[in-house]
Amino acid sequence: MANELPFEKPIVELRQKITELKSLSVDKGIDFTEEILRLEERCRQLEEELYNELSPAQKMHLARHHGRPTSLDFIGAIFTDFMELHGDRLFADDLAIVGGLAKLGGLPVTVIGHQRGKDTRDNIARFFGSPHPEGFRKALRLMQQANKFGRPIITFIDTKGAYPGNTAEERGQSEAIARNLREMAGFGVPIICVVIGEGGSGGALALGVGNRVLMLENAIYSAISPNGAASILWKDASRADEAAAAMRITAKDLLEFGIIEGIIEEPQGGAHRDLECQSAAIKRELIAHLKELLDLSREELIEDRYQKFRKIGYFQMAQVKQAEEPVNDESSDAPTAAAAELNQEAAPATN
Amino acid sequence: MQIKDLFSKKKYATIPSATTERPKRDIPEGLMNKCAKCGTIHYSKELEKNLKVCSSCGHHYRLSAWERIGMTLDDGRLFEYDAEMESVDPLNFPGYKIKLEQQKAKSNLRDSVVTGEGSISGFPVVVAVMSFDFFTGSMGSVAGEKITRAIEAAHEKRLPLIIFSTSSGARMQESILSLMQMAKTSAALSKFQGDGGLYISVFTDPTTGGVSASFASLGDYNLAEPGALIGFAGRIVIEQTIRQKLPENFQTAEFNLQHGQLDKVVHRKDMKQTLTQLLDMHTVKEVSFDGE
Numbered sequence: 001m002a003n004e005l006p007f008e009k010p011i012v013e014l015r016q017k018i019t020e021l022k023s024l025s026v027d028k029g030i031d032f033t034e035e036i037l038r039l040e041e042r043c044r045q046l047e048e049e050l051y052n053e054l055s056p057a058q059k060m061h062l063a064r065h066h067g068r069p070t071s072l073d074f075i076g077a078i079f080t081d082f083m084e085l086h087g088d089r090l091f092a093d094d095l096a097i098v099g100g101l102a103k104l105g106g107l108p109v110t111v112i113g114h115q116r117g118k119d120t121r122d123n124i125a126r127f128f129g130s131p132h133p134e135g136f137r138k139a140l141r142l143m144q145q146a147n148k149f150g151r152p153i154i155t156f157i158d159t160k161g162a163y164p165g166n167t168a169e170e171r172g173q174s175e176a177i178a179r180n181l182r183e184m185a186g187f188g189v190p191i192i193c194v195v196i197g198e199g200g201s202g203g204a205l206a207l208g209v210g211n212r213v214l215m216l217e218n219a220i221y222s223a224i225s226p227n228g229a230a231s232i233l234w235k236d237a238s239r240a241d242e243a244a245a246a247m248r249i250t251a252k253d254l255l256e257f258g259i260i261e262g263i264i265e266e267p268q269g270g271a272h273r274d275l276e277c278q279s280a281a282i283k284r285e286l287i288a289h290l291k292e293l294l295d296l297s298r299e300e301l302i303e304d305r306y307q308k309f310r311k312i313g314y315f316q317m318a319q320v321k322q323a324e325e326p327v328n329d330e331s332s333d334a335p336t337a338a339a340a341e342l343n344q345e346a347a348p349a350t351n
Numbered sequence: 352m353q354i355k356d357l358f359s360k361k362k363y364a365t366i367p368s369a370t371t372e373r374p375k376r377d378i379p380e381g382l383m384n385k386c387a388k389c390g391t392i393h394y395s396k397e398l399e400k401n402l403k404v405c406s407s408c409g410h411h412y413r414l415s416a417w418e419r420i421g422m423t424l425d426d427g428r429l430f431e432y433d434a435e436m437e438s439v440d441p442l443n444f445p446g447y448k449i450k451l452e453q454q455k456a457k458s459n460l461r462d463s464v465v466t467g468e469g470s471i472s473g474f475p476v477v478v479a480v481m482s483f484d485f486f487t488g489s490m491g492s493v494a495g496e497k498i499t500r501a502i503e504a505a506h507e508k509r510l511p512l513i514i515f516s517t518s519s520g521a522r523m524q525e526s527i528l529s530l531m532q533m534a535k536t537s538a539a540l541s542k543f544q545g546d547g548g549l550y551i552s553v554f555t556d557p558t559t560g561g562v563s564a565s566f567a568s569l570g571d572y573n574l575a576e577p578g579a580l581i582g583f584a585g586r587i588v589i590e591q592t593i594r595q596k597l598p599e600n601f602q603t604a605e606f607n608l609q610h611g612q613l614d615k616v617v618h619r620k621d622m623k624q625t626l627t628q629l630l631d632m633h634t635v636k637e638v639s640f641d642g643e
Binding site: 162163166168169173174175178179181182183201205208209221223224229233246248249254257259306309310312313314315316317318319320 | 496535540544565581592
């Protein structure tokens with residue numbers, strides 16, 4: 001089956017064997033019931049073992065699975081009355097990002113997501129889900145609209161990254177992403193972001209400054225794709241699996257770092273196995289988080305979001321060695337060795 | 352043999368190559384400096400006098416954070432913030448700790464940004480100055496935190512903020528934590544700028560990736576040094592995507608100016624004056640329209 005990933009091969013083979021036995025028992029009239037039951041039990045065990053212990057690289061392959069549900073799949077299954085809205089009012093309508101109005105349990109919301117294509121033709125039209133500046137600016141326009149009318153914002157993140165092309169650069173790819181980050185931080189409505197597949201770099205984050213950021217169990221999120229990291233680190237993009245492990249890209253890692261607020265379970269084998277079940281799980285989480293956020297005022301929502309991102313990061317204060325600072329050691333703001341020269345007479349300019 | 356062969360030249364005169372024959376003179380390390388762009392040899396002292404700009408082609412050499420501070424702030428004086436802050440290895444990333452130590456030794460910096468307070472032509476300012484010589488100016492937790500604190504300090508003290516950027520982008524070795532620094536710094540700017548704070552962003556060579564796609568692009572005024580490389584994606588990645596060679600000037604400051612991404616490209620010798628003028632524009636003094 002084309003739908004299976006290489007690491008799922010043992011299961012596929014076992015299933016084939018079961019099918020063969022079944023047809024054999026029908027054709028030849030031999031009773032293999034016991035055999036089949038035994039194999040089915042073995043298959044179930046194998047699946048459980050495999051899917052409960054997925055490596056980061058295996059998750060990465062699941063997150064990129066071509067059959068994995070896209071934003072539009074989830075929007076259709078989770079919300080009602082979806083009305084897609086188009087265009088950034090400046091340049092174009094970027095199909096790599098979709099967005100519009102919808103209702104969640106009767107509540108009007110603005111919903112936005114990266115959109116991968118379903119087939120080659122669709123993928124080309126949607127730039128494989130990698131937005132140009134106009135995509136980010138469309139998203140911003142829809143979010144500003146939501147902010148004005150007090151609608152909560154739900155975003156689905158699923159992109160390898162912002163589109164790396166000359167036209168994107170000419171139109172200000174950096175500025176478009178940066179502006180989204182800053183503006184999202186200032187919206188007085190609840191923002192919930194769900195990483196449904198691959199969260200790649202700035203292009204993902206440009207829809208990702210939420211009060212709550214959730215991830216599907218097998219989704220990944222990182223500053224650079226594992227392939228990109230491998231080619232920079234080891235000059236070998238084929239070592240992506242290795243990089244995936246080193247980079248801590250899984251939902252579990254991000255929960256540990258306090259970057260996401262929750263993990264949404266996937267059906268065994270991945271989201272593509274059961275869209276309905278997956279959508280129901282996402283919907284439950286969205287409603288639960290939304291209920292909490294709807295109690296907050298505009299100011300509280302902004303502050304809540306600010307504090308969420310403000311606290312992210314790990315660092316330490318170096319112990320300044322006495323030897324490094326023979327002259328100025330009474331200063332608690334001791335500069336680095338290089339700074340010392342220029343900084344000898346440093347004093348607060350204002351106070 | 353044909354007639355015309357009689358006239359063809361068979362022997363070429365050889366002139367001894369001056370460059371190969373010249374004995375190598377002992378030049379002390381660092382005394383001379385060759386321009387990376389046009390190849391002109393400069394005396395380092397002359398070059399420094401010229402603010403590290405090539406006198407023949409105008410190429411702006413990259414500056415370390417402290418060189419920039421020396422050129423920009425009054426008397427080169429900075430009251431430094433968070434000088435002791437340094438990176439840890441939160442991901443346990445292979446080789447990161449060793450690399451950090453190497454970068455520290457190489458650059459004499461603790462991380463890729465120096466922040467603090469000083470003054471420019473008497474105007475008090477908060478500055479953040481990035482240094483490409485530490486880990487290619489990449490932004491990890493430390494750079495993000497120091498810049499955020501600088502923004503918060505400017506906000507609290509009601510001072511203008513100036514950030515000189517130079518960076519290859521997010522620091523891969525801190526992956527997602529690096530990425531989140533983009534959101535953190537931008538959120539801090541949202542508060543500061545939303546409350547009337549003045550932020551001048553100066554792009555210097557090179558500023559790309561996560562830094563370009565966060566605080567560096569968010570100035571109330573976006574300036575850049577001539578020739579600075581400014582962009583989101585790298586040239587090689589783009590060429591692979593579009594399967595075309597890009598023009599030489601692609602992603603330069605001038606290219607960005609032409610495409611509406613910058614307010615002004617400012618020569619290094621005019622930078623202090625330009626900053627002063629901008630700061631002055633935001634300082635309300637006595638106004639008299641009499642006699643106008």
